[in-house]
Amino acid sequence: MDHQVQPHESREWDVRTGMGPVRVTSPVPRETWVRVLEADPAAMVFHLPEWLDCLCTVGGWKDAGRLYRTDEGRELVLPMVCRPARPHLLAVRASLPPGWGTGGILAPGGVRPHEVDLVLADLVAERALRTRLRPSFDAASAWPGPMPAFVSVPRTVHVLDLDGGMDAIWSKRWSANTRRHMRVAESRSEEAGLIIETGNSPRLVERFYDLYLRWLDRLARERHVPPAVMRRRGKRMEPLAKFQAVAAALPGACRVRVATTETGPVAAMITLLHGEVGVYWRGYSDKETAGRLRANYLLHLRAIEEACEVGCRYYEMGESGGIASLKQFKARLGAKEWPLTEYRLEREPLTRLQSRMDIVRGAMEHWISGRGTEGSR
Incomplete structure (x- = not known):
């Protein structure tokens, strides 16, 4: 399946800044994009052109990336997508959308604070309905604190330092308790005949997705929500086509790991490897069986070992959504x-409205949960 998105007509314009004239091109020529990406140490798999192609193919977005050529001779690339609208003031832009990782600005040697200011000023001037910007963790220090024109949303990701390889991780970064968990996981997996398959084949993607659907069913039971409702919502948020597209388009970066016993798959995860960063992207499991075998520990052990082997400096594990056990x-x-920090440029208070809707939805789920509990007595 070919996921290459045909670029729409290129535009060029000039932006006047306090640092001299800047030439802007959109969308970004692919050869320039790749050149800048390879020169930025903070670049992640989410910044690849192929990743944006998957996003556009599956999510229905359009490439709205921008190339900035500064008076200093620097080239800055902002991977970005949009949902165009008429009038233009209703357009929605993102770098990148929820569920598709981090975006931000790429630059040779890493983006500089005054270059971030330049790009933000350009986006403010256009005033779309909403523009969402979320830089990668390793580039966040170049981005400003809260800004008057933006809604600033604090985020926290978890990152394992891989410096020194597995020897340093095992001896310096893992506690005695964690090392014990790893030994127990290897011992129990051997006793149970657990097998870990790694690759990016359609079969492994389907097995991963089956565990995701089973996880949704368990969530539905815990929240006393009809399973069909939970599955419909889950499939809309995380369609199978999304994982199929990524696995097919990024065979060198996408790793699907599935842990299987004689009864079937019990845990699965997807990691993404590019440059200096390995990313734990998604993971689901059969809670009871995987917990007893400590299969999730074993999957992460294998993923971290591979990230070290290919030369990654970091293993980024994403956000935890406020879930204490996950943290x-x-x-x-x-x-x-x-x-x-995630930055949102909004013409209307969409973030405030979304927060209120989340409160209402949470209250409704709590009410449904209570009704379900009463009915089961």
């Missing part, structure tokens, strides 16, 4: 909290 699990694996 504790990542902390046990040696991951440290890394704060960053």
Whole structure:
């Protein structure tokens, strides 16, 4: 399946800044994009052109990336997508959309603070309905703190430092308790005949997705929500086509790991490897069986080993959504909290409205949960 998105007509214009004239081109020529990406040490798999192609193919977005050529001779690339609208003031832009990782600005040697200011000023001048910007953790220090024109949303990702390889991780970053978990996982997996398959084949993607659907069913039971409703919502948020597209388009970067016993798959995860960063992207499991075998620990052990082998400096484990048990699990694996800021430029108070809707939805789920509990007595 070919995921290459045909670029729409290129535009060029000039932006006047306090640092001299800047030439802007959109969308970004692919050869320039690749050149800049390869020169930025903070670049992640989410910044690849192939990743944006998957996003556009599956999510229905359009390439709205921008190339900035500054008076200093620097080239800055902002991977970005949009949902165009008429009038233009209703357009929605993102770098990148929720569920598709981090975006931000790429530059040779890493983006500089005054270059971030330049790009932000350009985006403010256009005033789309909403523009969402979320830089990668390793580039966050170049981005400003809260800004008057933007809604600033604090985020925290968990990152394991891979410096020194597995020897340093095992001896310095993992506690005695974590090392014990790893030994127990290897021992129990051997006793249970657990097999870990790694690759990016359609079969492994389908097995991963089957565990995701089973996870949704368990979530539905815990929240006393009809399984069909939970599955419909889950499939809309995370369609199978999304994972199929990524696995097919990025065979060198995408790793699907599935842990299987004689009864079938019990845990699965997807990691993404590019440059200096390995990313734990998604993971689901059969809670009871995987917990007893500590299969999730074993999957992460294999993923971290591979990230070290290919030369990654970091293993980024994403956000934890405020879930204490998930934060504790990542902390046990040696991951440290890394704060960053998401920036939202909004013509209308969409973030405030979304927060209120989340409160209402949470209240409704709590009410449904209570009704379900009463009915089961």
